Amino acid sequence: MSVESVQKKLMLMMDFKRKLLEFYQARQPLMDLKATAQDGFLQPWEQEDLRKRGEALIPAIVAARDGVGRLIAEATEIATSYGAPTELTILPAPLIGGYSQTMNMFQAAIEPQLPHDFELEPRKVLDIVNQAIWAIERHLEEEQTARPALNAAKRAGSGLASAFRALFKTET
Numbered sequence: 602m603s604v605e606s607v608q609k610k611l612m613l614m615m616d617f618k619r620k621l622l623e624f625y626q627a628r629q630p631l632m633d634l635k636a637t638a639q640d641g642f643l644q645p646w647e648q649e650d651l652r653k654r655g656e657a658l659i660p661a662i663v664a665a666r667d668g669v670g671r672l673i674a675e676a677t678e679i680a681t682s683y684g685a686p687t688e689l690t691i692l693p694a695p696l697i698g699g700y701s702q703t704m705n706m707f708q709a710a711i712e713p714q715l716p717h718d719f720e721l722e723p724r725k726v727l728d729i730v731n732q733a734i735w736a737i738e739r740h741l742e743e744e745q746t747a748r749p750a751l752n753a754a755k756r757a758g759s760g761l762a763s764a765f766r767a768l769f770k771t772e773t
Contacts, residue, residue: 610679610737621727624710625723634651677707687705691715706729
């Protein structure tokens with residue numbers, strides 16, 4: 602694999618991480634409003650104010666979610682190729698029972714509601730993205746250190762071949 606293609610993968614994963622962070626930052630005020638709305642002692646006018654404030658946040662969240670969504674397929678492919686787990690299995694509560702659901706971790710990160718009221722921490726998703734980025738960086742370092750050794754081997758091989766031809770006067 603060429604150094605350029607590895608660098609391209611690294612840039613894509615860094616961009617994905619940036620967009621994921623933007624999504625989480627845009628979503629946090631809505632999560633705070635949701636927690637405030639759980640208060641059972643809110644007056645009707647306070648509930649209406651919370652609803653209007655929540656609706657005002659939606660366009661920024663949708664734009665950030667679309668930015669992440671555009672890169673999910675490529676990020677999943679890259680992370681999987683470097684051994685980072687991208688599959689999430691959501692199990693129901695043991696007493697309730699039901700079927701488990703498997704989904705892409707990056708897709709689950711941007712879903713507004715997950716099955717069985719599962720909460721996916723942003724830290725866990727960012728850890729997976731970081732694992733992939735670090736694996737790509739290691740691969741890039743290996744490629745760059747192997748490149749000078751490969752060039753030196755080629756030079757040594759061509760020098761050896763020319764010495765062999767000069768010594769035995771062979772024509773190739």
